[in-house]
Amino acid sequence: MTEPSTEAVTLARPERPARMGGQIAAFWAEFSQSKLAVAGLVLFLAIAVLAVLAPWVAPQNPYDLAQLDIGDSQLPPLAHAGMSHHIYWLGTDDQGRDMLSAILYGMRTSLYVSVACTVLAMIVGVALGLFGAFYSGAVDAFIMRLADIQLSFPSILIALVFIAAFGKGVDKIVYALVLVQWAVYARTARGSALVELRKEYVEAARCLKLSDTRILFRHVLPNCVPPLLVVATVQMATTISLEATLSFLGLGLPITEPSLGLLISNGYNYLLSGSYWISVFPGVALLVLMLCLNLMADRLRDVLNPRLKK
Template identity: 45%
Template sequence: MKTEILPALKKPRYREVLTIPMIVLAAYIVLALAAPVIAPQNPYDPLQIYGWEASSSPGTPGTGGYLYLLGTDGLGRDILSTIIYGLRISLVVSVTSAAIAALIGLTAGVSAAWFGSWVDIAIMRLVDLQLSLPTILVALVAIVTLGPGIDRIILALIIAQWATYARLARSVALSETNKSYMDAARLMRLPTPRIIFRHLLPNSIAPAVTLIPIEIGHAVALEATLSFLGLGVPIDKPSLGSAVAAGFQYLLTGQYWTSLFPGLALFGLIASINLVGEEVRRRLDPRSRPL
């Protein structure tokens, strides 16, 4: 009797806890989409930035007739506005890079499983080589080679992430190639591109879907790390990572708010994405469901 009651008692609590990161993530997305309407200041517009108000503490009245609730940074930008606009860049960079990396990795992994022979060997040796290195190291080498910029950091994150999807897709596709519907496709002598993109690839996507939310959170952390090191989004662009980097030099002077508040926003974004991604994986992966 206990084994039947305990799961029933624990399950609602688990769902209630999961609603918190879902609400937080939804709030982040709304703030990012509505940044021009919600943000008190446009950090991109030099006409709205006043240099004499640089490094103002939280709660300082501003020239524009509103309070700097979270203070201003060393350039005179409102920290709250920088966070709201920074969410847009962080989410666009992470979602775009994760989606394209998933597409490239899935195609490479499925192609390796289907063609086998030297194609499989070449792709998987490249995957093994990349996965043997820390992801941040791969991203650093890529961004140093490509140079700074939003488009280039997206490309660097794609290079750093595609191999994870490729390995997963290959393992799933290998099991799919031995199923009856694949034998039927071969007997019908369908063109190879049609077999791969109409039959094999769609049936190999499901495990990758559970990986994408986790990789989005990973991409947010990578972008923030690269921007903090001065190799990602330029410091005059308000991404969360560059906002933390811009305020870091002022910490020793007691201006904690310049890095603290963007850092807390970054932590909340990564944590909410990871928790929601874990819930997506738990729901879609039958092996993680409780018996």
């Protein structure tokens, strides 16, 4: 009597990867219907690859003093470097740094801060949101009141206070932005979890005496991923914008760390003197990066939200 059931279980195991592959194919088929979203995804991946490989693909290390020549400062786009044949495609800044290289290094730092902040904020926020929804009562009320207090203050103000208290640095700005954004994930996870906890599979899991942690993270969390994925994509763009704002104000990353916001700030004083490229090109790179993320987020929302499907 036990042999047929064993065979049935054995035969059923390969179906799960096949089903997952079918879901991914269906998701991509629907996502790719938007040419703008696909263009945003391709451009974002290209930017990310170039940023990660910046030490190898950039024409110059803009933060290596041995490679800089003050005589090449404020050269316009497509200018040649003195007696050499090197071309500064996007010009140079006031210190003779190649703007193309500086932008690649700056995007590398901005993307690192954005990804690190998004991952940490999601871990903290999702865990608190799930526990609040599952245990409800005083636990849920306490977590949501903390989230309400955090969301009642402007994000930039909280980040400024944190940095003023703990100082500058890549790790400091990541922690500051996590403090700013965890509440968004907590509210999203809680709202999705409250819907899932009313479904029959949760009651079945409780009847089987599964642990609370297993019910939350093994069964409830996977069904909360779609809205969290949309929020994470939007929040990545928000994080890049906040980091650029803080660096532009001189309160974000130190001058030894390349950043798009810091590059824009360095060229701000030269806008009216004619050296527009020092500030404009990093600004365009920041705009394109955020545009790509927002295009992807809009399409993800349309694909993953069943209420928006016709």
